[in-house]
Amino acid sequence: MSKGSQDxxxxxxxxxxxxxxxxxxxICAGCRFFGGYxxxxxxxxxxxxxxxxxxVDGMYIQMEDELASIGAVLGASWAGTKAMxxxxxxxxxxxxxxxxxxxxxxxxxxxxxxxxxxxxxxxxTLTGQGDMMQARWxxxxxxxxxxxxxxxxxxxxxxxxHAFNLSEIYRIPVLVMTDAEVGHMTEKVVIPPVEEIExxxxxxxxxxxxxxxxxxxxxxxxVAPMAAAGDGYHIHVTGxxxxxxxxxxxxxxxxxxxxxxxxxGKIEENKEDIVILEEEGVDDAEVxxxxxxxxxxTSLWPIQxxxxxxxxxxxxxxxxxxxxxxxxxxxxxxRVDGFVVPEINMGQIVREVERCAAGQAEVFPxxxxxxxxxxxxEVLRTIREAARSGAEA
Amino acid sequence: xxxxxxxxQPDSTFEADGVxxxxxxxxHGRHPLDDLLRTERLPHIWCPxxxxxxxxxxxxxxxxxxxxxxxxxxxVSGIGxxxxxxxYVKLDSFHTTHGRxxxxxxxLKLGNPELKVIVFSGDGDLVTIGGNHFIHAxxxxxxxxxICINNFNYGMTGGQVGATxxxxxVTTTSPYGNxxxxxxxxxxxxxxxxxxxxxxxxLHARRLERAMIQALLKPGFSLVEVISPCxxxxxxxxxxxxGLDTLRYYREHGVIDHDADLHKADIGLGTSFVEGNFVNIDxxxxxxxxxxxxxxxxx
Numbered sequence: 001m002s003k004g005s006q007d008x009x010x011x012x013x014x015x016x017x018x019x020x021x022x023x024x025x026x027i028c029a030g031c032r033f034f035g036g037y038x039x040x041x042x043x044x045x046x047x048x049x050x051x052x053x054x055x056v057d058g059m060y061i062q063m064e065d066e067l068a069s070i071g072a073v074l075g076a077s078w079a080g081t082k083a084m085x086x087x088x089x090x091x092x093x094x095x096x097x098x099x100x101x102x103x104x105x106x107x108x109x110x111x112x113x114x115x116x117x118x119x120x121x122x123x124x125t126l127t128g129q130g131d132m133m134q135a136r137w138x139x140x141x142x143x144x145x146x147x148x149x150x151x152x153x154x155x156x157x158x159x160x161x162h163a164f165n166l167s168e169i170y171r172i173p174v175l176v177m178t179d180a181e182v183g184h185m186t187e188k189v190v191i192p193p194v195e196e197i198e199x200x201x202x203x204x205x206x207x208x209x210x211x212x213x214x215x216x217x218x219x220x221x222x223v224a225p226m227a228a229a230g231d232g233y234h235i236h237v238t239g240x241x242x243x244x245x246x247x248x249x250x251x252x253x254x255x256x257x258x259x260x261x262x263x264x265g266k267i268e269e270n271k272e273d274i275v276i277l278e279e280e281g282v283d284d285a286e287v288x289x290x291x292x293x294x295x296x297x298t299s300l301w302p303i304q305x306x307x308x309x310x311x312x313x314x315x316x317x318x319x320x321x322x323x324x325x326x327x328x329x330x331x332x333x334x335r336v337d338g339f340v341v342p343e344i345n346m347g348q349i350v351r352e353v354e355r356c357a358a359g360q361a362e363v364f365p366x367x368x369x370x371x372x373x374x375x376x377x378e379v380l381r382t383i384r385e386a387a388r389s390g391a392e393a
Numbered sequence: 394x395x396x397x398x399x400x401x402q403p404d405s406t407f408e409a410d411g412v413x414x415x416x417x418x419x420x421h422g423r424h425p426l427d428d429l430l431r432t433e434r435l436p437h438i439w440c441p442x443x444x445x446x447x448x449x450x451x452x453x454x455x456x457x458x459x460x461x462x463x464x465x466x467x468x469v470s471g472i473g474x475x476x477x478x479x480x481y482v483k484l485d486s487f488h489t490t491h492g493r494x495x496x497x498x499x500x501l502k503l504g505n506p507e508l509k510v511i512v513f514s515g516d517g518d519l520v521t522i523g524g525n526h527f528i529h530a531x532x533x534x535x536x537x538x539x540i541c542i543n544n545f546n547y548g549m550t551g552g553q554v555g556a557t558x559x560x561x562x563v564t565t566t567s568p569y570g571n572x573x574x575x576x577x578x579x580x581x582x583x584x585x586x587x588x589x590x591x592x593x594x595x596l597h598a599r600r601l602e603r604a605m606i607q608a609l610l611k612p613g614f615s616l617v618e619v620i621s622p623c624x625x626x627x628x629x630x631x632x633x634x635x636g637l638d639t640l641r642y643y644r645e646h647g648v649i650d651h652d653a654d655l656h657k658a659d660i661g662l663g664t665s666f667v668e669g670n671f672v673n674i675d676x677x678x679x680x681x682x683x684x685x686x687x688x689x690x691x692x
Contacts, residue, residue, distance in 0.1 A: 033504050035496075054687050059503045064529040068496035071489070071526075075469070075500025078487065079508065083500065101490050229467040229485035229501055230508050236431065236480060238488035247434060248480065248488075 008056030009194045016189040018153035018182045019086075022112055023048035024189075025160030026084050028197050031110070032058035033083035035072035037065055037091060040124040041180040042114035045086035066091035070098040070111065077102075077109045078237070080202070080228030082164055086112035088180075089122065089131055092138070099173055100139035101239045103263060106171035106215070106223060108202065110163045113175060114183035117370030127180035128370030129293060129344040133351075135175050136322050142260050144267035146274060147175040147322040149292040153187045159319070165200040166274065170266050171223040177321060179344065181294040181373060202226055209233045215259075216244040222266035267323050276319035277328060281307070285314035287386045288332055289340045289379070290353050292318040298373045299342050302380035311387040313340075321349065329356035337390025340382050342366035342374050362389055426453045429463075431483050438477055442628070442636020444595035444621030448542055449478060451598055452513065455605035466509045469498040471523060474549045474623075475515035475542040482513075492523030495530045498537050506680055510536070511609070516543040520576050521556040531585035534613040535679040540605070541578055541616060544623035545660075552626030559662045563630045580655040582616040583672045589615035590655075590672035594643040595622065597668065604670055613678040620647075620660070620668070631662065 004010040008027045016024070023045050026034070034053060036046035046062070053060040059076070063069045069085045076083040087095065092113045102109060117123030118130045131138075135147045146166050150156040156178055163174040205212045205225040214235045217224050227233035240248035241256045249255035267274065281303070282288055289299050296317040306313045316332070318325065329352075333339075338361055341350040350365040357363050366382045368374055424430075430453070439445045456466070463484060470479035472491035479486040489497045494512045502510045512519070519527050519541045530537055546564050547553040554567035557578060562571040579592045589611040591604035601619060608615035622628055622639035633639040651669035658667040677685065 033500065035500060054691065061499070061503060063496060063499075064525050067493060068499070068526055068529070071493040071496030072500030072503070074489075075487075075497040075502075076504030077500075078497075079501045079504025081504035083504065097490055098493060101493075228505070229487075230465050230505050232464045234483050234485055236486045236488070238480060239490060240488065247431075 004056070005194050007194050008052070009191065009197065011191050011193045014189045014191065015186060016153055017044060017186045018156045018178065018184060019044035019114065020048045021153040021157035021189045022086065022160045022176065022178070022183070023052060024191060025157040026110065026164070027052055027056060028191065029082065029161040029164035030199055030201070031082045031084045031164060032056065033073065033076035033081045034058070034060050034085065035063050035069040035076065035083070036085050037063055037069050037087065039088045039091045041116055041183050042086040042088045042091075042112065044183070045112060045114070066094035067098065070095040070102070073109050074098060074102050074105065074107050077107045078105075078229055080231070082108070084110040084112065086114065088114050088116050088124075089118045089128070090120070092131055092134065096134075096138040100141060100143070102173040103139065103143045103145070104239050105237045106226070107173065108167035108171055108226070109173050110160065110167055111173050111175050112160070113177050115177065115179040123371045125180065126371045127294060127344060127373065129179055129295060130348070130370055132177060132321060132343070132345065132348045135177050142264065144264045145175060145322050146170065146172060146267060146320070147177045149318060149321050150176065150178050150182055151293050151297045151317070152182060153185055153189050156182060157189050157191065161197060161199070165198065168200045168202050170270070171226060172267070175322070177293070179294050204231070205233065213244045214246040215242065217262065222262065222270065271323050271325070271327070274320060274323060275325045277325055278315075278317040278319055280315045280317075282314035282316055282332070285312050286337045286390050287311060287313040287340060287383055288336050289313060289315045289342065289383065290318065290329070290349070291315070291342050292321050292349065294373060295342045295344055298376060299379055302376045302383060305380050306383040306387070309384070311383060313383050313387070318349070324352045324356075326356050329353055330358070333357040333360040336361050337393065338362040338364060338386035340364045340366060340379070340386050342379050342382075344368045344370050344373065362386065426450065426457075429453045429456065429483050431481055434481055437481060439474060440625045442622055442624040442639075443474070444544065444619070444623070444636065445475060445478070445542060447595040447598055448540070448601075448619050448621055449481065451602040452540060452605055453482070455602045455609060459606050459609040461509050461609060465507055466511070467501055468511050468513050469494045469501065470512070471514040471518035473515040473518050473547065475513065476518060478513040492518055493526065494518065495523060495526040495537065495539070499530060499535055502536055509609070512537055512539045514541065515548070516541055516545070516557040516578060517547045517555045520578055520581060524556065524576070528581065528585040531582050531587045531614045531616070533679045534586055534588060534676055534682075536613060538608045538611070538615045539617070540619065542619045542621045543578055544621045544627055546623060546627040548623045548626040552623070552630070559660055561662045562627070564627065575659070577655065577659045578618045579616065579671055580658060582614075583655050586614065587616050587672060588613040588674050588676050590618075591616070591670045592618040592620065592668045594620040594647055594668060596640045596643040596647070607670070607673065611673070613676060620666075
């Protein structure tokens, strides 16, 4: 296999599977550690990484389970390496505790979930989007998270790179919430020349070990520069609530307040920079389809059909699902009649849309338990219903 | 036999908030290992009579004598009383999640192979909740030194039964005595592929320190099992009211046998137990195996 450019980038046009595009995106982003465990439909990400990483001076290790995979990824990140793992529902569940550790230690890394039908073992080879709320709330305690939802192999490539960049900027594990349909889809993927790919490198401390406080955040900033093990800083980090020095403060809530507020604030207060939305025909819309990932893609045909019927319907595609674009949904709710929310689960993100719409516009879920994509007629029917309901109101 | 001891009188100097200014200098003075400790975090949380102080002293002393580059040495702990070690050592130190110190340490080592990575944690953390990672790290012969403080119970949560509690052991969750067979930590490591395995009690501090030096300098997966008193959680339910009673028990029951058959080296209640430097073999490490394989495959 070709090593690609000096940076390991295989620039060119390919007919490529989504999972493989994800792995190539990671290599482009500078990922040099993958700790994984085989699971359908994410296995191809691990396979590709096991083949590619040794060619670019990277390290692949197949761990004994997903608890260990995410643990090793966090360790590798603290060694100064960009690191990733990929899994599906059952493995994602096992990763939840250490995802919280990653959030608490403020560890940049990327976690890919190629979702399948659940709950439990569910439908290993068939698609689903049932882990969207788990992505937001799955680990215990209060925090905010970033989750991206690619809807094509090209986007799996692009957004995996973007996920690494966001993880470095905000020092947080970033979730790439794709699904079996996109992960196993083979399509044209363009890998640009190295110089056209924007890569964010880790911000290292500029002061010496005597002055450095691992969690001291300068005014106007949200995260501290990050020293790695072996850099000579003798850092201490802990999953316990800690102060600026990284030392535990657990006898009262004096450190808990600023820490938890900052862990949430660094994401929620930076929504403007983080949130990516794609709008199509929203400007004059009376009905807006709010969707993400493969469900957004399968909504394109029913939207087109509805428009041909004279219904003014647009699409708001959530490329970033978390943090949620409250403001944009609120603004739309003030002027549209209804939202239609197709997703391959029994109603998860629709709850967020309802929360933001706050009764100003009616919200229509298009649910699916997983195991396939939506019947476009079902989406079309719901768009018609939303339009009718708006006309009657 | 139970040693008669006088109960310590409460020390009023510790009743105020924190330690009065100058107390550490005047009464305790500087300790020769202070430069390896985050002294600002002392006093530690461990109970009187606990074996963790001795274990940590042996470890820091071994670390210094090993000649390892301390700028490139990291300690990873899990959760529990022993898990707090990471918070006291003045090295790059990571206090992670319960049972997952070894995976974190594996990533740390592979993310930067120049690092020397030590996992310092307890029996509950390493071989009960984290047992799978323990055997797999040994199987891979990954370059980690694991110090396992074995006090036969979960100390921090108040003395519960665990996978190392001897049969018959009375704990807060085995009030009628433990009826499960325990793991023999040293045998588990050896049969999983560890290249260095030693077991010492904290009474045998010099031998323990020497074993730690050997383990630290051994390429591959090394284990030092430290048999350690937990008077609060375990000892006082087994006629060892104070740490000193447990040390006396060690003196009376510990049998040094470096060539012991590890499969017969289980630890029971009130019976003799074996300690020694059991395993010291040479075998290519994970990274050596990997380099060799890739060099062949990719040439």
